[in-house]
Amino acid sequence: MRPLAEQFRDRIIRTVVPDRPASMVIPHQAPALDDACNLLADCTEAKQLLRAKGYGQVGMSVLEIVQLLPVAPQRPTRKRKGKR
Numbered sequence: 001m002r003p004l005a006e007q008f009r010d011r012i013i014r015t016v017v018p019d020r021p022a023s024m025v026i027p028h029q030a031p032a033l034d035d036a037c038n039l040l041a042d043c044t045e046a047k048q049l050l051r052a053k054g055y056g057q058v059g060m061s062v063l064e065i066v067q068l069l070p071v072a073p074q075r076p077t078r079k080r081k082g083k084r
Contacts, residue, residue: 001034001037001038002038002041004041004044004045005034005037005038005040005041006037008036008037008040008041009022009033009034009037010022010023012033012036012037013025013027013033043062046062047062047065050062050065050066050069051065055068055069056068
């Protein structure tokens with residue numbers, strides 16, 4: 001797991017179980033928690049990249065920033081010749 005995902009994991013565990021260190025807690029569904037933390041890390045990094053490319057403003061959610069992106073150009077389709 002990436003360091004940012006681990007930070008999210010520790011923060012979530014400390015929120016739910018505040019009286020013990022996050023490293024001492026064994027989650028019931030560790031893979032599900034890891035998936036959620038990786039998703040949070042991906043969204044955080046995607047938001048940073050989009051902001052660096054000039055999209056969005058400080059405080060906007062990832063969804064709001066993505067809605068500002070232009071529509072991708074359509075790739076031309078190949079015309080198929082007759083059956084072989």
